[in-house]
Amino acid sequence: MKKKILIVDDDPRNIFALKLTLKARGYAVETCTTAQEAFDILGSGHHFSVVLMDMMMPGIDGYEAVRIIRNTPEIKNIPVIAVTAQAMPEDRQKCMEVGADEYVSKPIDVDLLITTIEKFS
Template sequence: MNKKILIVDDDPRNIFALKLTLKARGYTIESCTAAQEALDILKSDPQFSVVLMDMMMPGMDGYEAVKIIKKTAETAHIPVVAVTAQAMPEDRQKCIEAGADDYVSKPIDVDLLITAIEKLS
């Protein structure tokens, strides 16, 4: 089955690099650069296998977006991997408490990311 992943990151360079890596491994990728846009995409199409959510974004951050995804009936089933440059142990805990299903720090270790995606989807 082809897995569909939504990448949410305010830095287009991060999206570009992740898209290339994940498409090369056979995933279908959609992306956006804002949390609110991600919520709109998920509402219109809740058939994503995983969301890769950058936690530090202007406007609505990833923490708030994850809470909304997990509280919304149509999207609560979609696993979210928090992707953040915040790499301290308490940052991981903060991501999990917000509702993220897993956590990968930047710079991204692709093998760790793929493991997280496969485990959740």
């Protein structure tokens, strides 16, 4: 069975590029543009292998979204990979502290992303 990935990003260009790349590699992909949509999708009983969470979004940002996922019993065990343009060492630390399982900085290195996703199979 191919892995199903949820991309959460407020920028349609990022979603488009990531979705195209991941589908070309054989992944099933769903997308949404807000954290609230992500909670609704994750809570609807669909099984996801990994969530790619943009950390800089309006409203509920990725940091808060990861905290909420980790505190929601039905979805707390879904692996979350933080995806952010903030690439300083302390940014990675901040992502891990809120409960992200891994961290990938933008611009995304596709091979690194695929390797990271594959850790969670």
